[in-house]
Amino acid sequence: MxxxxxxxxxxxxxxxxxxxxxxxxxxxxxxxxxxxxxxxxxxxxxxxxxxxxxxxxxxxxxxxxxxxxxxxxxxxxxxxxxxxxxxxxxxxxxxxxxxxxxxxxxxxxLQNAQLIEDFRALRQAAEDMKLFEANPTFFALLLGHILAMEVLAWLIVYLLGPGWVPSALAAAILAVSQAQCWCLQHDLGHASIFRKSRWNQVAQQFVMGQLKYGKKKRRYLPYNHQHLYFFLIGPPLLTLVNFEVENLAYMLVCMQWADLLWAASFYSRFFLSYIPFYGVPGALLLFVAVRVLESHWFVWITQMNHIPKEIGHEKHRDWASSQLAATCNVEPSPFTDWFSGHLNFQIEHHLFPTMPRHNYHKVAPLVKALCAKHGLNYEVKPFLTALVDIVGSLKKSGNVWLDAYLHQ
Incomplete structure (x- = not known):
């Protein structure tokens, strides 16, 4: 040989x-x-x-x-x-x-060769159905609806004045519009599947599904209470800190000029629109409020499919079963599909990361049939259950860490 x-x-x-x-x-x-x-x-x-x-x-x-x-x-x-x-x-x-x-x-x-063959046949069927081709009209309407939400937020402040209630309503609308904008960028360039989204970047603040900190007697924070302090440093701050600092730096280093131009256009639109109402300090405060609300959306929506699922990096596992073990779906509805940017179809998103989101519902029946044939769990949760499971999973992982810290 x-x-x-x-x-x-x-x-x-x-x-x-x-x-x-x-x-x-x-x-x-x-x-x-x-x-x-x-x-x-x-x-x-x-x-x-x-x-x-x-x-x-x-x-x-x-x-x-x-x-x-x-x-x-x-x-x-x-x-x-x-x-x-x-x-x-x-x-x-x-x-x-x-x-x-x-x-x-x-x-x-030891892998299921028939499962691998069937999954590849499924992917070929999706390609034959042209499910990997984006619909320009869909994304044009998506971009138009993002800009329309920005106009709506400005009109609320323009017509009702810069009081607390109009400002809070405008901030909420802008936060959702920016979340939808993130989904648009996410569609055009999917990041790593195995990284548990952003949470591996804040590993010293949270532990999930791992014993290494406990075994090594590391205690950066009281992880057995992480399900409580999660509400203080998770949803409120992740996007504000991560997106505004790390993402902009990443765009610069990787020379992603289109993303940088879009980000710059948002900053320009935002401050030119709201400085006349609030002045510079007030506009900055509104900007922070928008980012904090957006951070809540990002954490809850992106992690409801991930944190409660398997986190380990098991080797020698076929692609289909590894993705099904790592994520789950959330029951579809017109509101959930829109509000989550179709991230409720996370199984399909993981199996086919380059597939445009508007085709997830078309490939989902094929994935369900594959799972039924091979006895794989195609998990779908109600929306509120998926959100609650985030906190429950953090609590469970924190207790696992504490047991390893005290007894191993």
């Missing part, structure tokens, strides 16, 4: 990229498994083996996302996140170092 490392041994001598036209070295999973270490990452896509060790840090989705698939088959994740596969393959070609031997299975570990 062609040499990419020695069977049963360590990484072995590293070879350069495969030469164009030359036969590819073959390897088995036993040779691939050791290459899942920091600075030493291989992965398999469509039975070809790639050395992403150096390139992972430049991966547009982040090294953590692509590194999660180290030493395993990443074919379905590759298809899920990339719309133009031929374009992406140009970046993969220099990283190609071999291919699986003919007698090797496409996936390492």
């Amino acid at each position: 062609g040499g990419i490392g020695e069977p049963g041994g360590g990484p072995g001598p590293r070879e350069g990229p495969a030469q164009a036209g030359a036969p590819l070295p073959t390897c088995c999973w036993e040779q691939i498994r050791p290459h899942d270490q920091p600075g030493d990452k291989w992965l398999v896509i469509e039975r070809r083996v790639y050395d992403i060790s150096r390139w992972a840090q430049r991966h547009p989705g982040g090294s953590r996302l692509i590194g999660h698939h180290g030493a395993e088959d990443a074919t379905d994740a590759f298809h899920a996140f990339h719309q133009d596969l031929n374009f992406v393959r140009k970046f993969l070609q220099p990283l190609l170092i071999g291919e699986l031997a003919p007698e090797e299975p496409s996936q390492d570990g």
Whole structure:
């Protein structure tokens, strides 16, 4: 068998990229498994083996996302996140170092090969139904409705004056409009699936589904009470701090000029519209109020599908079952669909992150049928139950941390 490392041994001598036209070295999973270490990452896509060790840090989705698939088959994740596969393959070609031997299975570990085959057939059916194609009219109407909400908020202050009640109502409308704007941007560029949204970035404030802080005797905060202080530092502050600082910095570093232009246009519209009513200090106060209300929307709506679900990063798990374990749906209704920006269809969103949101309800019956065939749990919760489960999950995770902290 062609040499990419020695069977049963360590990484072995590293070879350069495969030469164009030359036969590819073959390897088995036993040779691939050791290459899942920091600075030493291989992965398999469509039975070809790639050395992403150096390139992972430049991966547009982040090294953590692509590194999660180290030493395993990443074919379905590759298809899920990339719309133009031929374009992406140009970046993969220099990283190609071999291919699986003919007698090797496409996936390492005990996986349901029939489930994987059926899921890929489902994805192909969705492609044939053109469910990955965006409807320009839908997004034009969405943008128009966002701007209309901004006009409505301004009219309330213009007609009723800058009192407390009109200001609070305008702030609420602006917060929802900005939440819808975030959904629009989220549609156009989905971030990592495995990161539990923003919560992994505030890990010292909250612990969810993990024992490591307890086992290591770390106590940055009294996590057994996190379901209580969540109301003080979770919904009120996450968007205000994270979006205004980190997201703007990310746009600058990654040179996302379209997003920066849209953000700048909102700031311009906002302050030019409200400084005449409130003055500079009052307009800044209104801006903070809008962001705090938006933060409440962001935390409750995005986390009702995530925090109560499985958080671990289990290896060697097929794409479909891993996504179904990590999230759930919330019962659809005209209000829930609109208010959540269709994020209540989180199962479909995770399985097909590049699918436009207006097609989730079309692919949902196909996903349900797949789950029924293979005995997978397609979980759908009532809206209020999903919100309450956030707090319950925080309390449960906090008690798990406390038990590990005191007894392990």
